[in-house]
Amino acid sequence: MKLNIALLAGDGIGPEVIDQAVKVSDAVAQKFGHEITWKPALTGAAAIDAVGEPYPDATHEVCKNADAVLFGAIGHPKYDNDPSAPVRPEQGLLKMRKALGLFANVRPTFTFPSLLDKSPLKRERIEGTDLVFLRELTGGIYFGEKGRKDNGDTAFDNCVYTRTEVQRLAKKGFELAMTRSKKLCCVDKANVLETSRLWRETVQAMEKDYPEVTVSYEFVDAVAMRLVQWPNSYDVLITENLFGDILTDEASVISGSMGLMPSASMGAEVSLFEPIHGSYPQATGLNIANPMATVLSAAMMFENFGLMEEGKAMRDAVNKALEAGVVTEDLADGGKAYGTKEVGDWLAANI
Amino acid sequence: MKLNIALLAGDGIGPEVIDQAVKVSDAVAQKFGHEITWKPALTGAAAIDAVGEPYPDATHEVCKNADAVLFGAIGHPKYDNDPSAPVRPEQGLLKMRKALGLFANVRPTFTFPSLLDKSPLKRERIEGTDLVFLRELTGGIYFGEKGRKDNGDTAFDNCVYTRTEVQRLAKKGFELAMTRSKKLCCVDKANVLETSRLWRETVQAMEKDYPEVTVSYEFVDAVAMRLVQWPNSYDVLITENLFGDILTDEASVISGSMGLMPSASMGAEVSLFEPIHGSYPQATGLNIANPMATVLSAAMMFENFGLMEEGKAMRDAVNKALEAGVVTEDLADGGKAYGTKEVGDWLAANI
Numbered sequence: 001m002k003l004n005i006a007l008l009a010g011d012g013i014g015p016e017v018i019d020q021a022v023k024v025s026d027a028v029a030q031k032f033g034h035e036i037t038w039k040p041a042l043t044g045a046a047a048i049d050a051v052g053e054p055y056p057d058a059t060h061e062v063c064k065n066a067d068a069v070l071f072g073a074i075g076h077p078k079y080d081n082d083p084s085a086p087v088r089p090e091q092g093l094l095k096m097r098k099a100l101g102l103f104a105n106v107r108p109t110f111t112f113p114s115l116l117d118k119s120p121l122k123r124e125r126i127e128g129t130d131l132v133f134l135r136e137l138t139g140g141i142y143f144g145e146k147g148r149k150d151n152g153d154t155a156f157d158n159c160v161y162t163r164t165e166v167q168r169l170a171k172k173g174f175e176l177a178m179t180r181s182k183k184l185c186c187v188d189k190a191n192v193l194e195t196s197r198l199w200r201e202t203v204q205a206m207e208k209d210y211p212e213v214t215v216s217y218e219f220v221d222a223v224a225m226r227l228v229q230w231p232n233s234y235d236v237l238i239t240e241n242l243f244g245d246i247l248t249d250e251a252s253v254i255s256g257s258m259g260l261m262p263s264a265s266m267g268a269e270v271s272l273f274e275p276i277h278g279s280y281p282q283a284t285g286l287n288i289a290n291p292m293a294t295v296l297s298a299a300m301m302f303e304n305f306g307l308m309e310e311g312k313a314m315r316d317a318v319n320k321a322l323e324a325g326v327v328t329e330d331l332a333d334g335g336k337a338y339g340t341k342e343v344g345d346w347l348a349a350n351i
Numbered sequence: 352m353k354l355n356i357a358l359l360a361g362d363g364i365g366p367e368v369i370d371q372a373v374k375v376s377d378a379v380a381q382k383f384g385h386e387i388t389w390k391p392a393l394t395g396a397a398a399i400d401a402v403g404e405p406y407p408d409a410t411h412e413v414c415k416n417a418d419a420v421l422f423g424a425i426g427h428p429k430y431d432n433d434p435s436a437p438v439r440p441e442q443g444l445l446k447m448r449k450a451l452g453l454f455a456n457v458r459p460t461f462t463f464p465s466l467l468d469k470s471p472l473k474r475e476r477i478e479g480t481d482l483v484f485l486r487e488l489t490g491g492i493y494f495g496e497k498g499r500k501d502n503g504d505t506a507f508d509n510c511v512y513t514r515t516e517v518q519r520l521a522k523k524g525f526e527l528a529m530t531r532s533k534k535l536c537c538v539d540k541a542n543v544l545e546t547s548r549l550w551r552e553t554v555q556a557m558e559k560d561y562p563e564v565t566v567s568y569e570f571v572d573a574v575a576m577r578l579v580q581w582p583n584s585y586d587v588l589i590t591e592n593l594f595g596d597i598l599t600d601e602a603s604v605i606s607g608s609m610g611l612m613p614s615a616s617m618g619a620e621v622s623l624f625e626p627i628h629g630s631y632p633q634a635t636g637l638n639i640a641n642p643m644a645t646v647l648s649a650a651m652m653f654e655n656f657g658l659m660e661e662g663k664a665m666r667d668a669v670n671k672a673l674e675a676g677v678v679t680e681d682l683a684d685g686g687k688a689y690g691t692k693e694v695g696d697w698l699a700a701n702i
């Protein structure tokens with residue numbers, strides 16, 4: 001296969017972890033006979049510094065014409081305490097999601113046996129957890145009309161959803177459930193919100209097309225509880241943009257393997273793959289960041305092209321590295337810590 | 352003191368646990384020389400059944416004219432899977448909050464040494480946790496305009512906040528922080544939402560009036576994570592209605608003592624006190640529900656009248672009961688389980 005991949009390294013540790021994912025992907029391509037052309041492009045604070053905006057048109061052109069996008073991380077401390085700065089890295093993220101139509105954010109939370117003890121939860125609570133959130137990513141209160149009235153003393157944000165948007169996301173959820181345990185949970189706040197009632201009735205109407213899937217409907221506050229109590233009771237969860245933002249982050253820390261969690265943002269044309277961790281500015285350039293989440297994101301990318309063996313080869317390499325203790329300092333537990341680059345080299349050599 | 356207390360027992364186990372709180376409160380009143388007049392009124396599914404609506408005008412009259420409201424729980428399974436039922440118990444709750452102006456929901460999460468092992472979190476993570484959420488309760492997306500367009504295919508919910516609403520809630524937060532560790536965390540999503548930016552700028556402007564309080568600003572998704580990772584790093588947290596709904600429920604389960612957590616909803620005129628647990632329909636009438644959260648809610652009520660010793664007497668009785676193993680089956684751990692009524696009797700006798 002010939003693959004054109006847009007490469008958005010971004011800020012902070014982004015470039016370092018992306019380098020390793022490229023190295024490991026190239027090893028996979030070589031082994032399985034594929035040809036990857038990487039197309040680097042600017043994003044985030046790096047893009048603001050260079051051209052004044054976080055998602056430049058030139059970057060959009062590169063992404064739009066690629067077969068997929070591999071993304072590092074964005075965010076820079078200089079923007080952190082000024083939510084109303086005129087240009088912010090996050091705006092680039094939102095603009096990119098909308099412009100590329102990345103409507104479904106896929107966020108798995110799973111455990112690695114060797115990392116179970118890193119979880120804040122007791123072992124018996126977290127063991128066996130393997131769930132996936134599908135978060136709607138281009139609608140809801142993120143993209144509704146927002147603004148001020150009364151000389152700035154009143155602020156508003158409008159949350160809007162259409163039936164088509166819900167169907168599109170829910171369809172992915174049903175399909176994913178069919179490839180897993182056939183359990184789907186729709187998370188909403190239908191006892192209060194009209195948008196949630198639209199979500200619920202739309203998903204209810206789709207149930208008949210997937211007779212094998214057992215669907216449950218739970219309120220977002222109840223899920224926020226049960227994720228901590230019994231995370232392994234969930235499998236596939238679908239939800240709207242803001243609830244997904246909160247719950248996927250909550251879910252990510254319960255596993256104890258947050259530094260290893262990949263994600264995908266799927267669009268109709270192109271999809272994007274990125275680690276869920278941030279740009280970790282304090283670690284920039286120190287060769288200490290863990291590249292495994294980015295490598296696993298690249299594995300999701302291969303699998304999304306239908307290249308399942310290729311994805312598995314990358315996963316297996318990560319598992320082997322964990323078992324062999326070839327890990328960065330976040331996982332070293334007082335033992336030997338390898339550098340970002342050294343872990344990348346090891347993974348590439350073990351493909 | 353002469354106290355007029357509206358008594359809203361509600362649904363499910365509500366009446367049973369309320370009975371115990373009344374009994375223990377009466378014991379306190381007798382010991383400290385107060386006179387309580389209880390004014391029962393209908394609410395929830397019980398009120399729908401009796402008069403067709405969940406928060407009848409007659410109930411509102413009773414609450415408005417009381418010195419405080421003691422509330423049990425509402426909710427009935429017959430409404431659970433039909434979010435669009437024309438009349439629902441939750442509507443009564445929202446109507447009551449709005450009509451009584453209960454703008455600040457106070458939700459403490461603390462630990463009982465004897466219950467630490469019930470937490471889903473590891474002991475070292477949860478030990479020492481003692482935090483309080485102040486959740487705004489009468490604004491935001493709960494009460495903004497909501498509806499449908501395009502023949503029902505588009506739904507919307509508007510989230511609105513005014514500067515005055517934010518100030519009113521934040522003031523309570525600053526004041527509470529002054530009585531505790533002087534740490535206040537404002538939880539928002541100011542990188543995306545205009546209402547959050549209003550929250551943040553309003554709280555920032557109030558900082559100068561409380562120079563001793565250290566204020567931090569954190570995004571809701573980050574707090575959802577850190578609550579699981581390091582709950583004991585928080586003290587007082589303030590937030591808007593929907594974020595508060597999700598985060599207070601998340602916080603409630605981390606302590607392992609959810610069945611014991613009280614809450615208060617403060618208004619300018621009257622305030623309401625209730626356990627955070629629900630109506631637990633399966634346990635109705637079985638004399639197995641844990642009355643301690645309701646008793647502790649009554650303790651908060653006394654303290655809100657400035658009757659600190661009275662409140663403390665109730666807390667001490669609960670602690671003693673926990674130590675003596677006078678507990679309902681949820682806490683019995685295979686040991687002897689007492690009935691709801693028997694625990695209430697014991698607490699009253701130990702005032």
Ligand SMILES: CC(C)[C@H](C(=O)O)[C@@H](O)C(=O)O
Pocket residue numbers: 090093245542543572
């Ligand atoms: C940075 C922010 C705008 C973003 C979001 O809220 O979507 C982030 O939290 C995420 O989840 O990707």
Ligand SMILES: CC(C)[C@H](C(=O)O)[C@@H](O)C(=O)O
Pocket residue numbers: 191192221441444596
């Ligand atoms: C029942 C529901 C409307 C209510 C809310 O969302 O406020 C409940 O979850 C709560 O937190 O008191």
